[in-house]
Amino acid sequence: MGSRDDRIGLRHAIGEREAARVRLRRATGGAVAVAVALGGVFAALAAGATHPKKTVAPSTSAGKIPALTSAPAAPLVEVQSSDGSSSSDSPSVSSAPAAAPTPSYEQPVVSSGGS
Amino acid sequence: MRTMTFAALGTTAVVAVSEERALGEACALLTDQLQRLDRTCSRFRPDSELQQANARAGTTVVVSPLLAELVEVALAAAETTGGCVDPTLGGPLRAAGYDRTFSLVRERDSWAFAERRVPPEQWRQVELDAGRLTLRVPRGVELDLGATAKAWASDHAARTIAAQTGCGVLVSLGGDIAVAGGSAWPIRIAEDHTEPPDGRGPIVSIESGGLATSSTTVRRWRTDVGEAHHVLDPSTGRPAESCWRTASVAAATCLDANVAATAAIVLSHAAAAWLEDRQLPARLVGAGGKVEVVGGWPADQVAA
Numbered sequence: 248m249g250s251r252d253d254r255i256g257l258r259h260a261i262g263e264r265e266a267a268r269v270r271l272r273r274a275t276g277g278a279v280a281v282a283v284a285l286g287g288v289f290a291a292l293a294a295g296a297t298h299p300k301k302t303v304a305p306s307t308s309a310g311k312i313p314a315l316t317s318a319p320a321a322p323l324v325e326v327q328s329s330d331g332s333s334s335s336d337s338p339s340v341s342s343a344p345a346a347a348p349t350p351s352y353e354q355p356v357v358s359s360g361g362s
Numbered sequence: 363m364r365t366m367t368f369a370a371l372g373t374t375a376v377v378a379v380s381e382e383r384a385l386g387e388a389c390a391l392l393t394d395q396l397q398r399l400d401r402t403c404s405r406f407r408p409d410s411e412l413q414q415a416n417a418r419a420g421t422t423v424v425v426s427p428l429l430a431e432l433v434e435v436a437l438a439a440a441e442t443t444g445g446c447v448d449p450t451l452g453g454p455l456r457a458a459g460y461d462r463t464f465s466l467v468r469e470r471d472s473w474a475f476a477e478r479r480v481p482p483e484q485w486r487q488v489e490l491d492a493g494r495l496t497l498r499v500p501r502g503v504e505l506d507l508g509a510t511a512k513a514w515a516s517d518h519a520a521r522t523i524a525a526q527t528g529c530g531v532l533v534s535l536g537g538d539i540a541v542a543g544g545s546a547w548p549i550r551i552a553e554d555h556t557e558p559p560d561g562r563g564p565i566v567s568i569e570s571g572g573l574a575t576s577s578t579t580v581r582r583w584r585t586d587v588g589e590a591h592h593v594l595d596p597s598t599g600r601p602a603e604s605c606w607r608t609a610s611v612a613a614a615t616c617l618d619a620n621v622a623a624t625a626a627i628v629l630s631h632a633a634a635a636w637l638e639d640r641q642l643p644a645r646l647v648g649a650g651g652k653v654e655v656v657g658g659w660p661a662d663q664v665a666a
Contacts, residue, residue: 312422312496342614343641347658348566348573351548355559356365356378359610360552361577362536 363545370396371512372406372463373536374556377523380530380545388523392533395522399515402428403507405452406463412505416452420501422489430492435617436510440485443625445596450485452504454478454599458590459583467583475585479599508592513574513620516540520616538574540616549573551610551645554580564645564662572616576623577608593627604630608647611637612659618642 364385365378375396377388403412411429425433436449455461459473467473480503488505489498499505512535520533520540530545537555541547552563555575566573578591578601595602609626613619622642626633634656637644643659655661 312424313418342618343657344568344571344612344614344619344643346569347643348549348568348612348660350660350663351546351565351567352663353548353565353567355548355550355565356363356532357376357534357537357539357547358550358552358555358557358559358561358563359534359537359539359573359575360555360557360563361575361580361608362373362538362555 368393371400371404371535372465373512374534376532376534377519378532378547379523379527380543381527384523384527384529384531387527388531391523391526392519395515395519396535398428399511402426403432403511405506405508412507415497415499416504419499419503422496422498425495425497427495430490430495430497432507432511432514433488433490433497433505434492435514436505436507437485437488437490439510439617439621443621443628445483445485446625446628447509447621448480448485448594448596449505449507449509450480450488450500450503451594451596451599452506453502454480454594455506455592456504457599458594458601459585460581460590460592464581464583471584473583473585473590475587475590477599480596482597484596509624510617510621512536513538513540513572513615513617516616517572538572538616538620539568540572541568541570544569551575553577553608553647564660566612566660568612571612571614572619573610573612574616574620574623575608575610576620576627578602578604578627579607593624595628602628602630604628605648606630606633606646607649609633609644610646610659611642611644613642 363378363380364382365376366385366389367374367376375392377392379385379388400407401410404410405412407413411426415423415425439447440449457476457478459475460467484500484503487500516533516535516538517540520531520542523531524543530543532539532541532547539549546567546569548565548567550557550559550561550563550565552561576593578593581592582589591601593602594600604627606627609623611619611623611626613622622637626637626644626646629636633646634654637656641657643657645659646654646656653662
């Protein structure tokens with residue numbers, strides 16, 4: 248057993264320890280409150296980003312886009328035309344022919360018709 | 363000149379070469395390319411790349427260079443024709459009864475026709491990045507590349523075979539004809555591409571480019587509201603009610619010719635002026651059989 252002064256010192260130390268524990272608890276509570284508030288802010292930003300009226304540029308990260316094929320199919324054989332241009336140039340449509348069809352009296356090789 | 367005919371893509375494929383030695387190689391090249399095309403953009407194969415993209419409508423997916431090019435071509439056709447040739451009509455076509463290969467559609471006794479309108483210029487909502495090879499089909503939309511893919515394939519196959527064999531080539535896929543290599547090719551113009559070359563109809567010759575025919579008289583099927591055909595009017599989602607039953611067009615490519623021929627059916631009374639403006643020679647057959655030629659297409663020969 249210690250002296251009376253020792254017991255008073257011990258109670259004092261216990262009191263200080265309890266006070267420190269209360270301060271720590273308050274600090275922890277404050278940090279949690281700040282974290283919750285920040286979470287709310289970020290959630291609001293995320294909701295705004297997916298608002299239907301907002302235009303969103305489509306993702307271009309191929310790594311996140313599902314692929315339909317395990318590997319892209321090989322392109323058909325690339326052909327260079329007589330003027331050196333690629334046959335896979337940007338497509339054009341409704342262009343006039345080099346010459347209009349001419350009447351023929353030879354035996355045709357094929358029929359063009361609906362299919 | 364040698365010719366080989368075989369079934370492909372639910373229709374008839376014909377390859378003709380100016381030199382007999384090239385026929386075997388030409389057939390092999392065409393067969394290979396058609397198999398790739400079928401795997402890529404068949405509307406009737408659930409495992410085709412196109413159907414997988416359709417199944418994931420609303421999602422951006424990575425596609426092969428071939429599908430990217432075919433979609434790009436189809437969107438360009440829509441742009442050039444003011445939307446008359448629209449690749450987003452897969453849904454309305456299915457609702458109208460063309461929901462399986464045509465040989466099966468034709469066998470059916472009837473079909474409960476369902477009209478399905480599409481929003482104006484729906485095709486503009488298709489998101490294609492040809493550089494990154496990504497495609498996003500709009501939610502609720504089904505792409506159908508039938509109006510452009512075969513003609514594009516005819517062009518590509520003819521050029522490829524001519525380059526590989528060094529001789530003159532004609533490729534016909536269901537009457538969508540492309541020629542390459544410099545020879546002149548006499549072609550019978552008919553309502554139905556399966557009519558024999560020595561059958562009825564005028565004969566014209568082309569040395570380059572393409573010639574294609576669209577018709578409402580061939581691919582028809584029974585529905586509970588009458589017969590339907592496969593050339594849909596994008597403004598109604600229904601088979602086009604045209605003053606022309608058949609349109610044949612010559613152009614710089616088979617693709618150009620086929621797009622213009624299909625647009626002519628949809629444009630109806632406005633077709634002749636539209637074709638003239640673009641200097642596209644064409645032969646138009648009215649619903650009653652009267653023929654009109656525009657853009658320098660030769661008048662039909664009078665039988666002796």
